[in-house]
Amino acid sequence: MPGSWEYQPNLTTYDAFVFYNAIGQHEDYFYHPIAVAKQVVNGINYRFMTIAEPKQAGYAPHFALVTVYQPPGGQPYATAITPISV
16 A cells, blocks of 8 residues: 555565665665565655664664665665664
């Protein structure tokens, strides 16, 4: 149903493709997606649950929610990266 969120505990190959094309390179962390939720609107919203792995000493690993938007017929891009405290 358009507008509602659909949770997927396992990523498809296409989900991983969207994620890595949207996230690009970051200075401090590698982001590894582990689950995704999708919302069909004017395009597709994605929320990826990720593990943020530090690239260098001094940073702590943590979970992060990465929000991605893919416009109709366009390239996906990250709109937010939110650390999750546990």
